Amino acid sequence: MASLTEENYLKSIHSLMEKSSSAPVTTNDLSAAMKIKAASVTDMLKKLSAKKLIHYKKYQGVLLTHTGKLLAISIIRKHRLWELFLTEKLKFSWDQVHEMAEELEHVSSQQLIERLDAFLGHPKFDPHGDPIPDHNGKMADYKFFNLSSLTINEKGKVATVIEQQPSFLKHLNKLNIKVGTTIKVLDRVDFDKSLTISVGSSSLFSISNEIAKNILVSK
Amino acid sequence: MASLTEENYLKSIHSLMEKSSSAPVTTNDLSAAMKIKAASVTDMLKKLSAKKLIHYKKYQGVLLTHTGKLLAISIIRKHRLWELFLTEKLKFSWDQVHEMAEELEHVSSQQLIERLDAFLGHPKFDPHGDPIPDHNGKMADYKFFNLSSLTINEKGKVATVIEQQPSFLKHLNKLNIKVGTTIKVLDRVDFDKSLTISVGSSSLFSISNEIAKNILVSK
DNA sequence: ATATTTTTTTAGGTTACTCTAAATTTATTT
């Protein structure tokens, strides 16, 4: 239906709309975000408008139509599920996966993405803490932060975890880490990215990056 | 380096070369196989020749150069690994996976495919019994057949299995099925594709399609 | 309120890949 290029435009429009509090997205915004010249953007906007995926009036910027938004969200869903697959199953670190997911998200099969979702256990957040839309496009309208991304002395409240295996959850129990626990990052070892953290108001210990990157916190 | 389209041409040339015992592949062969008009094929052959991926002389057909062959094999490697991922991890049946793999094989990251290979346990054969090239491009030069693809009254000798989990292998032990065992398909139930088979010269019983499709035989 | 700057669009061009129709080369038949 929509070409790979069209999908990328829709995705960019969506993400710019999210940032700038639902104001119309301008041609220049898109040009800058996508690194494509404004004149080319105009061409594509006409095309997307003809397909009724965006609302577009000359010189007035764009908004997604309902259909356009659904399509954009379905691409975001694919992107985030693939990112999670890459980190959780193929053991990539969460800073390596974006570009690969940019390619994988355009694989068209709907069935594939539903099976992937099931394979991953219907996850709610990607490795960056961004919510994964469900197959109806519904998702949490907030974002968490990866514990391993906090700066030193930053605090966070545990919101959810990525890895859901019993062995991992049991380990968290042992460390007294559960949803709602406040964690403060006190130090980070450059070599292996392991963290020294304080949990709650008392205990203080070190955890590996492997563990940290599976914990999502709110700030 | 090579575009998606170029990759598809190389792949087609390779597979036609395999079939027709290394005779040069003709423009018409490619045109038929790829469903692209002969005139367009000629254009692309010039382009691939300029890139030194094929040996091409007007009216004489084409052969892959060394570089071209390596590239073709690397795409086949990706294709077959993705097929195996789709059947083994996402539980697709082996007749559903070809088209999806056609898309996935063009995802460019080399690292991704190496990790996928490791995740799948460095498999040697895809769900159709075709050998999977290793990361140097080496592979077995023969093909097996999936037990579930045999026709009734056909016999096969067990060559290898796809699923390598201990629980599966233990089950095969119980059934007295091992590499070298001769299996004859006596009946197939339409409803669930389960098979009635005779194993060796004596026992006769029924196995599910789930099991059959993980067994590769030579005829 | 006019002049200037910025943004956006139009006009015309390029590249990759495809097509049809016509011309050329090779293969086959008599």
Next chain:
DNA sequence: AAATAAATTTAGAGTAACCTAAAAAAATAT
């Protein structure tokens, strides 16, 4: 070995997505 048929290539054109340069509209400044 010439005539015919089949395969292949050339020529010319179309589409998608991009570009630069120039024109037009909107926003900003004086």
